[in-house]
Amino acid sequence: MGIRVQNYEWTLRGNGTYVATDYPQAHIQNSIFIGDFGNRIEIPPCVRETEFVVIHQFGCTEGVLAKPSVTANRLLSWKPNGFMQIVINTTGYYQDPQNTFSGGISGTAAPYPWTITDVPPHYELLPPIYILPEQTWDFRFTMLNDLRDYCATAGITEIPETTILAQCFVQYHLFDGPDALICHQLLEMGIPITVDNVEWYKRILLRSRGLDTQTWEYYLSAMQAYRERDEYHEKYGSRTRKG
Amino acid sequence: MSLRRQAYEWRNIVPVGSNVSNTGHPILTYDAAGAVQATVRQIDPDRPIDIMIGGVGNNLEEPAELRANQFIVIDSVACWPISSAINIRIGTTRYFQDPSGIPSAGMTGAAMPYLPSDATQQFIGHYDTLIPPIYVLPGQAWGIEYTATETLNTGSPVPTLDSEIATAYVRYLLIDGADMLVAMKLLESNIPVSAETIQWYKRNLIRHSLMADVASEESLSEVLQDMERRLI
Numbered sequence: 001m002g003i004r005v006q007n008y009e010w011t012l013r014g015n016g017t018y019v020a021t022d023y024p025q026a027h028i029q030n031s032i033f034i035g036d037f038g039n040r041i042e043i044p045p046c047v048r049e050t051e052f053v054v055i056h057q058f059g060c061t062e063g064v065l066a067k068p069s070v071t072a073n074r075l076l077s078w079k080p081n082g083f084m085q086i087v088i089n090t091t092g093y094y095q096d097p098q099n100t101f102s103g104g105i106s107g108t109a110a111p112y113p114w115t116i117t118d119v120p121p122h123y124e125l126l127p128p129i130y131i132l133p134e135q136t137w138d139f140r141f142t143m144l145n146d147l148r149d150y151c152a153t154a155g156i157t158e159i160p161e162t163t164i165l166a167q168c169f170v171q172y173h174l175f176d177g178p179d180a181l182i183c184h185q186l187l188e189m190g191i192p193i194t195v196d197n198v199e200w201y202k203r204i205l206l207r208s209r210g211l212d213t214q215t216w217e218y219y220l221s222a223m224q225a226y227r228e229r230d231e232y233h234e235k236y237g238s239r240t241r242k243g
Numbered sequence: 244m245s246l247r248r249q250a251y252e253w254r255n256i257v258p259v260g261s262n263v264s265n266t267g268h269p270i271l272t273y274d275a276a277g278a279v280q281a282t283v284r285q286i287d288p289d290r291p292i293d294i295m296i297g298g299v300g301n302n303l304e305e306p307a308e309l310r311a312n313q314f315i316v317i318d319s320v321a322c323w324p325i326s327s328a329i330n331i332r333i334g335t336t337r338y339f340q341d342p343s344g345i346p347s348a349g350m351t352g353a354a355m356p357y358l359p360s361d362a363t364q365q366f367i368g369h370y371d372t373l374i375p376p377i378y379v380l381p382g383q384a385w386g387i388e389y390t391a392t393e394t395l396n397t398g399s400p401v402p403t404l405d406s407e408i409a410t411a412y413v414r415y416l417l418i419d420g421a422d423m424l425v426a427m428k429l430l431e432s433n434i435p436v437s438a439e440t441i442q443w444y445k446r447n448l449i450r451h452s453l454m455a456d457v458a459s460e461e462s463l464s465e466v467l468q469d470m471e472r473r474l475i
Contacts (some may be wrong), residue, residue: 064256064359066271
């Protein structure tokens, strides 16, 4: 299984009897993978030596105002007013126009879940993000509606498990084994890494049938072949680089 | 990370008693009844507000200005409600103007809506992306101006719906480092600057370098061919 499309969904649900420390503080970034809240994994995401990751889509719960719904001191619904930031090793992907680390993209710009009444999201992750071997990556979720403060003010005693407080979603392509090596070759040649391009490169590797593929000539012919293929796609409008 | 897709969002909602949040989007608190302890500020018509340093809503501490190694391509703007408009300012020049050549309020929210989740009408809008996109070059200052075409939020009320909050959104490609040099090269050659053309240019650079290497290898072989061999 060299190329796999992967999904990760993070959900923050109620935890029964209300305890403030069960829920994130407002304006504090929390990892959706290894944070203290919601579902989590045990090991932080790290791309192994034989892997290559391309992140191409994500989103989180939309909405600004919390619009809490309470029955008998039980909190039944809540909107988080959330933002998502991507961190690779120690670098934040999103920065604001004054060049400082920002909260990231809001759920209004990149909503999840996306219902049939929604117009297409405003934010698209183009170009996608490549995570190279040995790099760690993370998605940090920030909630700007102060849940803890509200629960204390309104005397909330319970948040049932059926109450979804926030959700995040990440979709990425995982290339491993020989396909990860092909990703590196494409990267060296400046060719976008998509499923379509990796499959195409494998086809031309198979055609070379054991010839030396480490020479300049081979690189050159591969790049020229890509160029011709790209021109063909543009001319005839078939599958594009975006694949 | 030399090519990054960035977005900036402005919302006209601030904690009660203030006009602006200079540290980005504010934390919103709620009373026991679930009402937000924040207000949407009244916006008078035909008075442009800079969404980054205009003194209303979430703001930055300093104006947006590109560093010497940065280049941005603005390819989408949107705003809400539909009785508002958005204009892009580069230096002191406004991008949108009316047919008489005078800077206008800009693209309206009806043409490029930034829909809140609880909007009663689902506006699709005429545009998704700006074609051609707008380039902001290294060292240039830029900003986005939001103008209401009628008075919004009269009396600065407490909002109960997302659709009562005026918003603006800008999406852009941030190009920095070596890719900025490629972007400037493309600009000099009058080739559109986008993530795809930058990658295309880099591929060509690599290909030409390979061709040069192959050629030099071949010419070296030719030179060596005629030389007398000797035993070491």
